[in-house]
Amino acid sequence: MGEIVVVRDGRGPEVLLVHGGAGPRTTWGALAPLADRWTLAYVHRRGYPPSSPPRHGQDFEVDALDLAPLLVGRPHVVAHSYGVLGALIAAAAAPSGSVRSLTLIEPPLTHLVPDDPEVAWLERTGDAVLTHGMDTDPVELRKFLRLAGAPVGGGPLPEDVAAGVRRAHGGRLPSEARPRLDSIRAAGVPVLVASGGHAAAMERICDALATALRGERSVHPGAGHFVAAAPGFAARLETFMRNPGRARATSDS
Incomplete structure (x- = not known):
């Protein structure tokens, strides 16, 4: 199927940015100033130029295969919405230590909150x-x-x-995704789960995901679903990436 395109900007430790239904510019534009201190690696998922179109619609399993080789350099991974699904699957399958941290923003993991x-x-x-x-x-x-x-x-x-x-249209349904959260938790990957405080259902999903992964949790109102553009998010992300093991070390002590 060919490789996806990743555009890098900046200097410093790599931050792999995985967008969801909107493209990288819309999703991650507010994080551009971080390039002064971090290498921002903008993934263009299949169907988002300059990457090639997918063969059979969007598919989080294909996303995971595309992301797997990008974890070799042990990046911080920041993923949004549908992009979280492939990122979690890739992280769960990767050798221990391949992911420096995971920041997960408003994923459609509805199965985590049954009967709501x-x-x-x-x-x-x-x-x-x-x-x-x-x-x-x-x-x-x-x-x-x-x-x-x-x-x-x-x-x-x-x-x-x-x-x-x-x-x-025609993409793989997010309700089918069952990433191995137990594998990520067992590997001790530091996790931050972020939301925008605009939808009660999404807050409950993010709460459940943070609990399942023993991760940090933050809420950033002001930009709706595009949490990366919300006031305070970039600073919170940077603080987390600079000391990603803090919350787990505290909870395990």
Whole structure:
């Protein structure tokens, strides 16, 4: 299938940035100043130029295979939304010590919170968008897109938003993902789970993920789903990456 494209900027320890449904510029633009002290490695997942299109739609298992060789240099990994799924699968399969830290931002790991009506709606509607694309019920589609951070008003969908829906259409459903969280926890990978404080269902998922991985937890309101752009997030991320074992060492003492 060919290799994906990774664009690097800056100097210092590598930070592998794995975007979700939106591209790297939208997802990670607010982190650009960190390039003064870190090497920011912007992954372009399949279907996001200049990487090649996927053969059969977005697939977190393919993402994991693409990410695996990028872990050789022992980077910090920061992943957002759908991109978290492939990042977790790759980290769980990697040899111990391959990942310096994991920062996980609002992943669609709905199975971590069973029997919750709001989480169930998020799973059901997210799966519908990937299954039906622009033919998803219009009301549900707009509600989901707003939660996902898309600029959706009352008129027709902006063309870039519609293009994103079409790109996601036919992708592998996030509800199918079952990354080996036990393997990551056993390997002692330091974890930070971050959210934007804009959706109760997402907060519960992030709480559950942080508990499962014995990770640090932070909430950064102000940018919705695009948490990396929220006030204070870049500083929190940098503090975590400079001392990623702090929370676990404290809890284990």
